[in-house]
């Protein structure tokens with residue numbers, strides 16, 4: 001195998017890697033937290049310095065156009081207006097705001113593989129949850145969903161386009177069309193999907209994501225886009241006046257600008273290629289089983305351990321002994337679908353076949 005990345009857009013790979021500090025080891029963990037660019041880090045630091053020079057509120061006024069550009073980028077990539085996009089502290093924060101503010105009946109339909117912490121937020125806000133129909137791999141059954149929703153209509157539909165526990169891309173646009181035809185509001189968790197798979201043509205009533213994952217922005221941030229009227233005036237006013245880390249929001253806006261400049265379609269194509277390359281490289285390494293079909297268009301690969309191997313211990317030893325960062329995915333990530341823990345591998349666009357070979361050799365050694 002060649003050691004250079006096989007890319008549909010070679011300059012994307014080179015630009016992405018050159019924009020960041022050198023990696024210490026092998027980073028295969030963008031579904032948890034990507035590596036920020038130097039420009040995003042330095043813009044956040046420069047804003048913090050400016051706060052010390054002129055005062056935090058004066059600096060915030062000066063940064064408003066940068067934050068607007070960030071919100072406009074989110075809007076353009078999701079089909080919302082700039083004014084529909086609000087920064088949050090993350091995806092769970094966004095769902096908490098949305099469900100806490102929900103003024104309709106508290107019934108909701110979502111996938112059986114719904115993200116565990118989302119299920120907890122739904123329960124805490126008193127939502128009665130029913131399952132959308134899926135096939136054997138946990139993918140939405142588009143042919144059956146309209147009838148299922150008509151038989152027992154929920155007040156809202158929630159879709160996690162790409163889960164935390166598995167790199168299966170859900171047919172969000174098809175569900176959007178079904179929900180529109182049925183007159184049901186659709187809320188989309190794009191924590192893993194944004195800046196990774198296409199989110200522009202879903203036609204959701206609300207969508208949210210996190211900064212630190214595929215966008216490669218700072219930690220502790222996310223956004224919530226909602227069509228006018230979905231959120232109450234009180235909640236919108238609260239968000240507008242909440243104390244926030246403006247420096248981090250500046251960093252996120254820079255990361256969003258870099259994503260737009262790289263070409264979202266190029267990033268998507270490269271991440272799909274990364275997923276396929278990863279799955280081929282890891283198919284049947286020391287008895288670990290790849291969950292996703294090779295050609296699934298996402299860069300998330302999940303590995304089921306061989307009998308007797310603990311993926312949590314393997315993850316820790318990969319870091320300690322090989323400086324390779326992956327994620328341990330326990331069943332709490334998708335408690336209604338996962339039957340055992342897994343190891344998640346989620347490289348960004350710059351992964352090389354050398355990186356994957358080093359990982360495969362380490363996995364063999366630790367199994």
Ligand SMILES: Cc1ncc(COP(=O)(O)O)c(C=O)c1O
Nearest residue numbers: 090091092093115163164191210
């Ligand atoms: C699918 C999904 N939804 C929601 C979240 C929660 O995101 P945050 O930590 O920004 O609240 C995650 C985080 O991993 C996720 O993968």
